[in-house]
Structure formats: C-alpha cells, structure tokens
Amino acid sequence: MKSINTPVKAWNSIGARTFSGLVLAGAAAGMIAAGPASAKVDGDTIILGSAISLTGKYSSNGIDTQNGYDLAVKKINEMGGVKVGGKSYKLKIQYYDDESTPARTAQLLERLIEQDGVQYILGPYSSATTIAAAPVTEKYQVPMIEAEGASRALFNKGYKYLFAVLSTSEQYLASAVGLAAEIAEKNGKNPADVRVAMVFENDAFSLDVRAGVVEDMKKFGMKTVIDDKMPADLSDISATLTKVKALKPDLLVISGHNKGAVTAARQMQELQVQVPMVAMTHCEGAKIVQQFGAAADGYLCPTQWAETLSYSDGYFGSAADYDKLFKSTFEGYSNVPYQAAQASAAVIVWKEAFEAANAFETDKVRDAIAATDTETFYGPIKFSEAGNNLAKPMVLRQIQGGEYKVVAPSKYASDSLVWPREAMY
C-alpha cells in the first residue's frame, strides 16, 4: 500500500503547487490584460465591441455583418468622427470570433466587458447568438445595439440595454395586411370585408409571423377564412389550397421557410390558385423565381431592406448609394445583403447616441439610444420600450416579370403594385 501511495502523494503535492502557480500567473496575466476601465474610450478613439460569427455555420452572414460595421466606421471616421464635448473621436471596433456558438458569444462578451473594458456593444449575427448575448449585456448594464436578431423572444423579457435596428419577425407579413386594406379602400370596399387565408409552419418563427398578421388583421377587423398549419414535412398543402380555391379569399399569407415557400409555389401553380394577393416569406431564399418563373409573378415577399428603397441619410446618401459604395469597397458582392445594411445602421445609431448624450457614461448613452428618432439609408429608427425598432416597416417586394420590385409601404415604393396578381399558369 505504502509503495503505491507515496508517489501519488508526491505527484499530488507537485500538481497542487503547479496548479496554484498557474492560477497566480493567470490572475496576474488577467490583471494585466484587463487594463483600465477607461478602455471604452482610448485617447481620441471610442471602442465598440462585438463577438461575431467569423467562422462556423453563420460565418457568411457574420462576415457580411462585419463588413457592414466596418464600412460605417470608415465612413463616420472619414466624415470627422463622433463629436462629444466639443472634441472629435474616431470609432474603432474590437472583434472576437464567436464561432457561431451562442455559449461562446456570451463568454466573449463577458471578456469584452470585464477584461477589455468595452462598454458599447454591437450585436452578434443571428437570433440564437443574440439571445445568448442579451443577458450578459443586461447583467453588466452595457448597451447593445444589435442588427441581426429578429426573434420576438428578445423583446418580451424586459431588457433595458438591448436595442435592435431591424424589424422583428412578427412584422414580416404585417405590411401585406396593410396593403390589402389600402387596396380595399381604393376599390371602395371596407377593409373589414377583406377575407384572409393563412397557412403557416408550426414553428417559432412562422408563428411569430402569424401573430403579427393576426394583430394587424384585428386593427382592420378583417375576417379569417382559413387558418391552417403546414404538415410536419411541409411537402403537401394541396388540401388547404383546394379550400383556398373554393373560398376565394382576398389575401393569402404563407410562411414556412424555404421549404414551405417551394411547396406552396409548386402547388399553387399546379392547382392554378387565383387569389388577387399572395404574400409569402423566403421567396428569395427558396429561389422561387428561378424555379417557377412566371407562375411566381405577383407574389409579395418581405425583406428588411432593398437598394431600390427611397430611404436616405447624411452618411451614405440613398440606399442605392450605399449599395454602390459597399460593392466598390468589398469584393465579390453582386447583391448587397440586407444584413450588411442593417449592421451599418447600428453603427450610425451609436454615433448619433454619443453625440446626443454628449457624454460617455453608459447610462447617459443608453438613454440617448432609447430616445433615438432618426432617418437612415436603411430606414427610420425609433425604439419601443422593449428595444425593437418600430419605425422601420418591413418592405414588401412584388415579383414582377421575374424581378423583385418594392411596392410597399407606398411611401418608399419604387414600383406600383400589380393588383390583382397576374400569374401565368
């Protein structure tokens, strides 16, 4: 027994000593790395922090987001930076790669706030990582302006330091309801007489979309004639479409990610469904135009932003100007993703909030963000109590001759709506 125990004890004591040494060294290194709490403003540079998906499953959209952040920082710095207390400050972003993992996002934000002293956060990419990030920024009472988390789950927890420039998921198809009401009025009909058929996937995103549609329908007193959920594999909704043909609703709304969109487009073509207004999510992602050609004409498809919109600001000019600048700054983009545009808009909000607060104290800046009421190339931004942007409507594009044309809201439309829809079956 003794011969066995002795070496173990010896090893343990060495191990314990080594371990305590490592802890001390780690603590010392941590103290050095932590730096001063004033790292949020370093000389004439304001440091923003972001844990973003530069690798992993969200990396392509993560890089789009990073490019959007960087372009706005470059532009603002070129225009003289941020003016606080009569002095000009440059913006700089400290990035960490969250590897598309929500847990890592939370860890890296702790590091940014605790060790690096960053007090101003730009959101990560995706709802999943933003959901992980929000409790951290809330814990440290550090404001986060996010551009890529649309889930409603982010805005019903009472967070005070979370602000989102994009439209949340319940707004995806709500503008289709408004458009249907507008058309009804134009045709001398009461919007309350508009009959709506709804087909949604039974998942969190689509049910969020449905909730938005239902809320807006209530405002106008519209009637629901069909309220079906898609079958689990989203492969056959022909029975529902048969009901649609018989009941002839004025508006058909569909949401089921890319798979649901393909199924709906295929079966509407086959059953020759003639509803005057059809709105569905994920048209672009599902490549509806490429797959179904003229049969997809007239679909209304929601998007967060488009370069044809009539939004503009003093930083980038119009949405089309932003589109041009982005393409000339970053190689390999034939279309500018809306993820990049909303990322740039988030940086603009930071800039304006610093100037409005005329201070760097996080609480003052947080209150200035909360009071934001501005127009940008990405759209108007005004936050609700919950922190989501209520001012920017989701944009509806209609497929016209195989191209996506912005038709709603009317104020920003580049083309007029084709009503009733003229599909070529």
Place this chain on the structure above:
Amino acid sequence: MFDNLDLLALAPALNIQLLLDGLFVGAIFVLAAYGLALVWGVMNVKNLAQGEFVIMGGYFAWHLSTFGIHPIASIPIVFAIMFAFGWAVYLAIIRYVISRDLFTSLLATFGIALVVQQALNLAYGPEVRTAESGFTSHALFGGLVTVAEIKIVSFVLSIGLAAAVITFMKTSRMGQAIRATAQDPRAAKIMGIDTERVYAFTYALNAAICGAAGVLVSMIWVIQPFYGIPHSIRAFVIVTAAGLGNIPGVIVTGLGLGVAEQYSGFVLGAEFQQATPLILLLLVLIWRQVQMARHRQVVQ
C-alpha cells in the same frame, strides 16, 4: 371543421378534387409500400431506409434533369442505378443482419437511412428541389377542380410499374424463387434455390421501385435530403394495415390512405394530414386485435 364539411356539401365538385389528388398521391405511396412488403415478407427485414431510397431516386431524377434528361425518361436509368445501389447495400450490410434479431436489422437499416440522408445533404445541400415535368394543368367545373397532367401520368406509371412487378413475380423464374423463399427459405434452399441471390435481388428490386417512386415524387411534390421519414412511415402504415403478403391489400390501402390524407387535410386542417395514417393504423390494429380475440374464443 363543420364549416369545411359544409363547404364540401355546398360545392360537391371539391370532392372530386380531393378524391383525384388522394388517388394520385396514393398510387405513389403504393410503390414504396409494395417494395417494403416485398423485403419484409421475403427477408423479414423492416427497412427503415425506405423513404430515403425514395428521396434518393428523386435526387437522381433532378440531377439527370440538369443534363436535359426529362424526369420521366430518367425512370429506367434511376431504376437501374437504384437496383445496383440496393444490391451493393445488401452485400455490404443487409446480408450480415438478415439472420439476426429484429433489433439488429432495425438498427442497421436506420443507420443506412442516416448515411443516405447525410450523403444527399453533402452532395446536393439542404435546399428543397423539384424536377420540372413541363406539363400543365386542366381546370374543370369553372376552375374548382384542377387536374395536373403530371399527376395523371405518374398515376398511370406507378400503377403500370406495380403491375409489371406483380407479373414478374408471378411468371418469371426469379419471381417464383422469391415467392418460394418467402414461403420457406430452408425448403427453397434444399430445392436448389440460391436464397442468398434471391435476397440480394429482392432488396435491390425494392430499392429500384423506391427510386422510381422518388422520380414521381420529385415531379409532383418536393424533395429534400431529410424528407424520407414521412415516406417510410406511410409505407409501414400501409403494409401493416394491409397485412403482410396481401398485395391487393397494399394497393387498396395505399390509394385509400392518399384519399384519407386529402380529406383530413381539408376538413381538420393541413396539420392533421400526416396524423391521419397513424390514427388509421391504430384503428386497424385495434380492430384486428378484436377479430383475433373472437377467433381465439371460437378455437377454444
């Protein structure tokens, strides 16, 4: 629910639409179920990869269509490819589990299903695909009923294919050998039948039939690497409800299931469409149980 029933009464033409759609898709269910009945009946292997073979066939048809081959023209090619694939899977995996317990063969075929799903995902990505037939639809009863040409064509093709396989089983030497093996593999072996070859042929034939069903699915529905499961479930429901070895039963049950799904989707809502086969299966099993209990009482 009652509103939808009223709708059917108000517009009886809708019944025609639901009936036709049900029969058209039911015919495709029959193909996959027929293949399963074959493998289950002859080899006693419950092939959980049935739906994945269907989707695989669909992807081959879609892939061939990108080379300009019409999906219908690709049926014989896909049939041949899937036959060879089925034979290879038999040699690599199935022959080692055929004499083992039920759990082993279920695990093995479940593994095949997962590998096929992931391989398709790797090769074609997770996007939903459709193979375009280029056929049009015809509107009847003032547009209330629409009949898609492709559905008629696929109905005829699937019934024709099922008939061809039945004829093959009844008249050819291999068909007779398969039936003999299904009845008593030991006796068949003693009589000089190469049962190992019969098993390989049966499994390959099942994969080929599923592949052909997949071509039709890709033309009238949508395909995606992970869409095999509903096809597997339907095949199991049809074979279980019809009874093993009951080929006319498989055909009638498959067609009936297609119609039942369409009606339940219409009346109860699309979300209940896929619950219907399982509810019907439960009812059939309960009914069978009652029948058997009665039979036992008579024997006593």
